[in-house]
Amino acid sequence: MTRHIRHAGVFCALLLVALLLNAARVQVVQAPAYDGNPANRRSEIFRYGQPRGDILVGGRPVTGSKDTREHLRYERTYVEGPLYAPVTGFASQLYGTTLLEKAEDGILSGTDPMLAPFPLWNDFTRARSRGGDVVTTIDPAAQRAAYKGLAGRKGAVAALEPSTGRILALVSAPSYDPQPLSGNGAAAARAWTRLNADRDRPMLNRAVRQTYPPGSTFKVVTAAAALDAGVVRALGAPTDSPDPYTPPGTRTRLTNASRGCRDASLREAFTLSCNTVFAKLGVEVGATDMTATAQAFGFNDPALRIPFPVARSTFDTSLDPAQLALSSIGQYNTRATPLQMAMVAAAVANGGQLREPYLVERTTRPGGSTLAAAGSRAARQVMYPSTAVRLRALMREVVEDGTGRRAAIRGARVGGKTGTAQHGLGNSGTPYAWFVSWAQGDGDLAPRVAVAVVVEDAEADRGDISGGGDAAPIARAVMKAVLEAR
Template sequence: MIRCTRHTAAFSLLLLLALLAGAGRVQVVQSASYDDNPGNRRTQIARWSQPRGDIYIGDRKVTGSTDTRQDLRYERSYTAGDLYAPVTGHASQGYGATGLESAEDDLLSGADDRLAPFPFWHEITRSLRPPGDVHTTIDRDLQRIAYDRLAGRKGAVVALQPRTGRILALVSTPSYDPQQLSSNGRDTTAAWRRLTRDDDQPLLNRAIRQTYPPGSAFKVVTAAAALENGVVGDIDAPTRTPSPYRLTGSNTLLRNASGGCADASLRDAFAASCNTVFAKLGAEVGGEAMAATARAFGFNAGEDELRLPSPALPSVFATRQDAAQVSLSAIGQYETRATPLQMAEVAAAVANGGQRMRPYLVERVTDGDGDTVGVTRPEVAGSAMRPMTAQLLQQMMVDVVERGTGKRAAIKGAVVGGKTGTAQHGVENSAIPYAWFISWAKSGGAASAADVAVAVVVEDAEAHRADVSGGGSAAPIAREVMKAALD
């Protein structure tokens, strides 16, 4: 009898150990797969069981949470959602998250370890932590002015602080109200279908997630390459460029939209935006050196370099080209593509004496009690050019505004430098060109630091072709944004 009891006890112990092992396997080893299973609503219910942290523009929060008293209890809400959509993105119960809502999701949802003094205890108890808040670098006035000046046209505006890399404005139009996507009901489904099928692509963040041919705005990079590589030693010396200019190894003749480009100096060619001069300079610099200079400005960057923390699309300068293709790339055509963020970086690097700062969108993050748990420090991304080259480019960009194609960007009492761009695209350039303007401004004298750098691109599909130009469409928008920054 005692022997049978012992066997029964041993067998029961084995069964208990097997049950504990099975439970441990499910709760520890396989927990992640169960959490990620689309059929598991517990994860979603837990995720939306408390209000999310908020995103701040200055001292005002532009997000909130609404108690629906449903299974997915708290629904995201937005203030002036279409104005700040390129910054916040959306947090949707049915369609996931984008923008800062995605990049800072751990903090906003309470999952970030910085929000708990004892993170391991929260892992064991699976208890919810109070969420944190995100404080952005966006200037409320600049954001509103940039958005209003685009006036519903397709395009984007990015404003940076050159000496730090702080993003002061990030605008993309047409925009959308993220609150339309917050819930998971029929109205949300209908809104998602409408937005995703809209030919104007309101969900696309054109400021950081769309690349365009930069056109003549890229001539800033080409001028830097020519000066850095010794192709041009004196910006006032004739460049011996014919007009029209025959592309090397090709029968294609390149012409100019303005006169006075034959044998023009680099300074005059920059002010008049002479395609022939910059195409010739690009060929003389060579594809390898042009690509190296473009990379120094931020083109062809890796994924880790392009987080704000929202991910930005890389800008591209082709690394394998023949001489004719290099010439076209040097005037911002062929396969050269850039985001408005990238072109704002180009202007900022010139304004900052050649030093390129890494752009950032989050100033600091705080916990549920308002205590700071993370701060973004300005970071040098690299040297785009020597300080002397930057000084020469500053002079040439000021000439563009004072006597060249960018006169409509001038601000009384301020020093303004800029570069226009009209980028052709479409089959045989049949589409309406993109209008570019990149610029910087400072309220002090020549020796002072620039206060703001701006890039504007306007697609303007409804405009007459003759009305679309960087100086005509984009420069006035940049002027208003810069003026607000200086004020």
């Protein structure tokens, strides 16, 4: 009898081992196949089974989570969704994630191993930590000023802190509310269809994902190249520039919107925004040095992330002299995002040093303790410090005596550059109005904010479009909001 009991016990033990081995085979070896099976909804149920961490602006969350009591239990919510959509993006149970919701998904969803006190144990048990929070660099007052300034128009605003690269505002208009996309029902599908069918493309982040011809704002780059190369040695010296100017190898005559550009000095040409002077300067600097300067500012960089990717701003690297002349005034194939042009203004404001922009100040654990801090990124010298000093003086004259008067702020030093960029077949499109600028408060040791504004404004009268009239007041409002935040 004892022998039979022993045999039965051994057989049961073997059965138990077989069950354990089979369970391990299913859970470990075959897990990827089950996870990838479209019929398996467990991963989705698990993903939305707990609240998502929040994105914070100015110390308060602009996102949240709503308990739906359904299989996909927690749904994303947004506070002032259209205002912060170019920063947060959306987190949808149907359509995935974009922008910060995507770039910081590991932290927000709780899957990042850094959130787990015992990562290996979590891997074995497939447990998930609570989602952490993402603290942004956005200044709520500056964001609101930019959003209000673009109300009813197409365009974008990007604002930076020159000394650190912190992004203070990132606005795209028209915007959209991410909230209706959050769920998985018919309402989310209808919202998705409606937004994608909208001809104004509200889900396009114009501040970082759309490039425009920068027009005369690019003359800041051309002036930096000319001063660094020694093509121009004195701001007040004549440049021997004809009006009109015929680029080499062509019969096309380039003209100016302003009078007084013939043989103008760099100071006069910058204030009057003389196309002829800057086209000729670009040719004299040469393609090699113009390309090097543009790339030092960030053009042609495909790797810029803030942390989500930024569209590559371009300066053509293979140009004949005529093409170089047009590229040097921000036309031909030269294209830039508003963020890129804010970087140009920030480099001038920061003594010729450019710090790459960043949007995330730090990430935190659910309890609030810091998980990782960003900090200022390494700086690169894009022009001589003496060149930056002279460019700041030129930009101040634009605001004090030139086309950028509407950007002036009482009690502050403000520098700027207007731009009106032609585009379309035969330049038939409504021009884009640009303004790039920086501002330094009366008690500040250095400029505190650099801004780039572009206004598409397709409904405006073509003759009324101008960087000084359309874009400068928006930049002024953003700079004023930053300077007043003490």
